[in-house]
Amino acid sequence: MAAVELRRVRLGDPVVEPLLAGLAEEYHARYGANDEMNHAEEHQFDPPTGLFLVVVSAGLDGEDMAVAGGGFRRHGPGVCEVKRMWTHPGHRRQGLAAAVLDGLEREAAAAGYHQLVLETGPRQPEAEALYTRRGYTRVPAFGPYEQSRAFSVELTGRS
Secondary structure (H helix, E strand, O other), X not given: OOOOOEEEEOOOOHHHHHHHHHHHHHHHHHHOOOOHHHOOOHHHHOOOOXXXXXXXXXXXXXXXXXXXXXXXXEEEOOEEEEEEEEEOHHHOOOOHHHHHHHHHHHHHHHOOOOEEEEEXXXXXXXXXXXXXXXXXXXEOOOOOOOOOEEEEEEOOOOO
16 A cells, blocks of 8 residues: 555545545445434544544545545543544545554544544445454444444554
């Protein structure tokens, strides 16, 4: 994989809009009508308790385009939750999701979190495989969807 530039952005930054729109489209294609994109507020991803990272590529028009990204927000004392992890379909299988997750783990540990949790849907086996490969363990679902696949990892000692 080529070197990846991770950029810190606010969730409301214009460069993130197409990424979130693509994620919403994917959720709709996989799950039908849903309100998942309403389950997080922009300010929850602001430092010091949250963060959003994107991988930016120059588009055909020369403008920056976010091709992968994800963020974390406070979930509880010492625990943060990863949300909005997504890679544009034209940029998959290049290690970008792993690079975003590496960055989120590092930044979450630096922010004082010792544990990271996340949920993915039952129709996202590639996401489940990524988390399993990286040593995340299954935990009970904690969000609004009972069928979610929830995962956790301890950040202490991860590099």
